[in-house]
Amino acid sequence: MADILFFIFAAMAIGGGFGVVLQKNPVGSLLFMVGTLASVAGIYVLLDAHFLAAIQVMVYAGAIMVLFLFVIMLLNLGHDYRDDIKSGLGLFAAFAVTGAIAGLLARQLRGAGDNPLLAHFPGPEGMEQLLAEQGAIGAIARPLFTDYVVAFELTGILLLVALVGAVAIAKRRV
């Protein structure tokens, strides 16, 4: 069951990804992106990351993508642009580099399933036990507010700075 769901989500995610890249209308791209994010959130659930799946949907697909949408609307970009996708040499170079990366990744992942290291991998039991003991939120919250509390606070400051910075940059020049 989980495997089937995984492949469904994976197919949706890949399709959405292509949609983002190929769709000429920015709003279309954005919607495909939302789809991809939602599919990845589904896979998160399958991988026992329930909390992340939730905020993926809420924060990513919800808030951030809406922000993008606002900007697209604000700048009135909601129509097709012919020259938005490169052609000729640029397109060729892009494909060449991307292909090379894909090749390298493929080479690395080929036969990954037979990797002897996997035999020594602990199973998902530990995680399942943790989730069972502390719950989806507790499992992630506990280290976050103990071991990683400084980083956590710094993230807060980062967000604040980003907020102020964004306002300052986007503000209309007097």
Added chain:
Amino acid sequence: MLVEALVLSAILFVIGTLGVLVRRNAIIMFLCIELQLNAVNLSFVAFSRYLGIEGQIYVFFVMTVAAAEAAVGLAIIISIFRHYESVNVENFNLLKW
């Protein structure tokens, strides 16, 4: 499910990379970068399932940074658009001294 998730992650990353390279629209390029981030997040989560909760915590941080990045990046795009009336990255060459 680990290997499958990693393969999916790689595919999404490659797609994102392709998008960054072939598109000229700054917003779409931005979206593609978000896609790449997601691909990486997926790897984290996949490993996290077997190696411990830290992977998820990293993803959490990546998301916050992505949010901050989106805020600032979009602000920059707005500001540039005001000046050039365009978000086509080939229309401006500001990034040099």
Added chain:
Amino acid sequence: MSESTLSAVAADVGQVAGGGFDPVLPGLILLLPLLGFAVNGALALASGSRSATALREGREEDHASSARPLTHTLPTWVGPGVMLAAFLLTAVNFVGMLGVELAEPVIRTYWTWMATGALSVEAAIQLDQLSLIMMMVITGVGFLIHVFSVGYMKEDPGYPRYFAYLNLFVFFMLTLVMGANFPMMFVGWEGVGLCSYLLIGFWFRDREKANAGKKAFIVNRVGDFGLLVAMFILFAVFGTLDYQAIFGAAPDTLVYGGATVTAVTLFLLLGAAGKSAQVPLYVWLPDAMAGPTPVSALIHAATMVTAGVYLVARSSVLFAMAPVGAAAVATVGAITALFAATIALKQYDIKKVLAYSTVSQLGFMFMGVGVGAYAAGVFHLMTHAFFKALLFLGAGAVIHSMHHALHATHKDWDAQDMRNMGGLRRFMPATWITMWVATLAIAGIWPFAGFFSKDEIIWYVGTSAPASVLYTVLWGMAIATALLTAFYMTRMMVMTFHGPNRTGGAEAKHLHEAPLNMTIPLGILAVLSVFGGWINVPGSVRDSFFGGFGLLPMSDWLDRWLEPLTATAYQIRVDQLGAYASTSPVGGGHVLWGAIATGLALAVVIIGARVVGSREIRPAVDSPEPTGFGKILHDKWYVDELYDRILVRPIQSLSRACWRWIDQVIIDGTVNAVGSMARGFGWFGSLVQTGQLNTYAFILTLGALVVLGVLIL
């Protein structure tokens, strides 16, 4: 220097050490002029600030007003006052030393000046026979000149500044002669040069005068260079710079006639030549006449310029051990004496005549100390201080008077040009008489002071052993110079005081005798110019009719007085070169040649007076330009022009070339080229930087690809 007394004293040397002489406040002698400088300097600053304020507010200060401010009355008392006090103190010490057979100098050490490693230079003063004689001359003549200055400079706005400089000069001059080691002397040496610079350029508004001061300082520095090098060599050899240690050890440490001592003496000669205006460094002294005339009298006649003679006399041991060095001193002196005398023949500026005369007389002194007659050199230094100071002050009185007369009628004639004078004896009888006394003294007429001192030098030059051709030639040059001196001095006197007055009718009404505070110093100096020579009459001369057949007191007094200092040098000289001859190179004894010299000089004076008096002299504006050989003499053999061509201008062009080409083009060009090269590389690298986001993204990905490739492959 008679043989008998010398050996007697030479035996005494070393037995009586410092015996019984206790100097009275020697430090105060130095301090007093410094104090005067401090007070007058403060007054000068106050007065300067006041006139500066007036200047800024656009009004010229009125100096002729009857109410002279304190800044212009106080120096009248402070300036000469400290000099009188210093002179009295010196006199007390002098008298104290008179009765004592002082073999070793008395040294007072105040503090350690420079001490590092083996070197230790003390701030110490040394009182001995030589320094006391010099101090007497400096403070005595200095005091008289200070008094004279009160009258001469009274109306100058820079009056307090003038006295500040003058006092400072005396301080440095005293340091020069009182210092107990070479660096201390060097302090005074450069200090007097500095004061000379300030005083020559006293009227600095005049570019010419400021230039003259600068020239004096720079030329003097050439001499200072020599003195410095001499000190370095001495330290390298002796490990000390104290007079006593060096002169005591020199006979044993140094090789007679060796390269070291010869080098030392030649560098010392360079120093002495700079300060004492000898060929080839004499060029600054005639220009130095730009300063106020009393300054010329004090610095450029009586004291500072004789420092070179003092230096050679002080280092007598070294010069005695370096026959080449000593001969060089004598030769330089002779050449200078004759050369300057020829120039003096055709000068019209009264001060220029005196300036070249001074150079010439300094040449005499050099000849004296060069042939080992140190006492004779110092003797002439002293008498010359009397009569040359007198001549300068007299000239000052004349100029003062002429200036007033010309100023009263706004005539723009040169107040110093003798062609504009004539017949002044009617207006300034006291000046006239005293200056004639000095003229007869410098001309070497018996029984004036100059006769004895100059005659002694000529005699020693002629009889200097060995009777080589060099000394015979120098002897001839000395005699010729003496006769030339008699002539140009007579010419100066006749042109100035005799014949009809050429100043002009209206102006003549304003000509007047100088006030008492100027004529009294003239009178005192005149007395000294007459009798000053009697302190050192050689025994043989004294017993002849020149000495009234033994009537003159104090025969050979100065010789004996200085013997503790010159005995060693004399002994070395006699040991190495043999004693002085008893007859001149062409035969004849001292008395005979004295008679011949004074007779010839007298003849030259009388004939010269006739010749010059019979010539028709016109005021400077009507006078024709000199022609022929006279023009060459008038233009001073074109030495200044020569130096300008071969030294001054080449160095200036070289400096300019150094700056424009080496510094700016070659060195800085290289530096900037390196910079430009870096900039070029940077530009090349910046080509990658298109500013296009695409490109960057592409390169970034490419980089990621490379990293990935390296990691995976």
Added chain:
Amino acid sequence: MSGLLQASAYESWILHALIWLPLLGILGVLASSEERAKHFAFAWTSGLFVLSLGLLWAFDPAGPLFQFTSDAPWIELWGVGYSLGIDGISLFMILLTTFIMPVAILGAYRYIGEKRRAFYALMLLLQTGIVGVFASMDLFLFYIFFELTLVPMYFIVGVWGGERRVYAAVKFFLYTALGSLLMLVGILYLYIQAQAGGAPPSFHYLELLGTPLTLGEQLWLFAAFALAFAIKVPLFPFHTWLPDAHVEAPTPGSVVLAAVLLKLGAYGFIRFVLPFFPDAATHPTVVMVMLVLGVVGIIYAAWVAAVQPDAKKLVAYTSVAHMGFVVLGIFALTLNGLQGGLLVMISHGISTGALFLLLGMLYERRHTRLIEDFGGLARVAPLLATAFVITALATIGVPGTSGFVGEFLALLGTWERHPIIALVGTTGVIFAAYYMLPMVQKILFNELDREENRTMPDLSGREIAVLAPLVALMVLLGVFPTPVLDRMEPGARAVVEYVEETTRDGSLLEAARLDRVDTQSRFVHDSGRHELLISPDPTWSLSDRSGAFRIPDDHILRDEG
């Protein structure tokens, strides 16, 4: 006085205070208003100067070579320590710095018109850097402070400078940084080499001292260090940044640059180059090259100075000439020469500082630096003229002023070893008059022929307060330099004798290299610390790190002759 110093444990905190209090002062400057910043900066630096004066009493010339030492680990992994300590040489360099700073600040009250707070903050930062250089006993620390001085100076020239300020500032920065980077390489090489024998890593001066190096290594390292310091000094032909920087810098910048920053180079030669690379430093060719460059600098700079139309540039070139005397004194490798060189450094700091201040005052009045724009100022500004003349005389080394003693000793010391070089160098006294007197004449004397100059005000009370101590010091040091010479002598003697001993027969270091055991016994103390070998005589070399380099009293008093 000493009781007070003892009671307050002066020894233990003074160096730290002198280094870090200026930084603290920056806060005060930034907190005060634009108007008041200068007062605060002046009061603060004056206070520091008063504090530093205690060093004169606390420093014991008969005591250990390095005093006020302190040692705290900083980056232990690399052996970097926060190690301070001074000898008589650094003592006077520090005093010169603390003295010049308030003077320069007070002298610039009117000159600096805008961004004052930033300016005074940078000045204080500069002071931290300079004092740090002179007080560091750790090469890492030294290097950091050495570079730190560049930054504030760069901004001082670049922001408050004249028309070509950016050019001058960049040239200054790049030129000097280029040199010091090579030095960094040298320091690291030395550091690594010192560990070759298994010693623990350390950047401490005394640990690196005596590191066995072959002649070839020494020559390379010498070149690396010497280039850095030669640029800083500056030695002909590395001097061209100096006139540019000086002309463009604001008055206080010029003052500090001339008075103290140039001394860093000479100090580096004495402190590091000579003792670290004795074989290279005594190599006849090297010595000749350095001496010839020094002498050429003296004469060449004097000539070039003489034809400058810009007064400030003229004075800048005279700095090159003076530092030529310093280099001469250092590489004569005699005690007298070194002492003379050090005294020239101090004297040059005072007199050239005063000259720059005077030119700054003229500039404030007339907004020009061209000599020909002045003339006859002695009439309208007699006080200024007096100060100017005295300063000029001290600059050209008239006896009775500080300039003379230094030049005299330097040349005397040079003559002991290299008469011909000294002979040529002595002509510098002639050329000094040749460049200085015409300028004095053209500015102060001649006719007052320009209307603008007729209304020029004389020195104000503040300006008198700035110049009076400088002039007084010029005369005082000229008449009574003994207190300075006495305190510097142990330090100078240690350097000269160390170089002499280690190179006596050229065998010491070579033997040490061939025989590692021998190296240990000679250079390493039982605690594993290197120690300085003053002489083979065991009573002369001794003591722990803080007192290393110590010379027994009888040795100090020993007469060389």
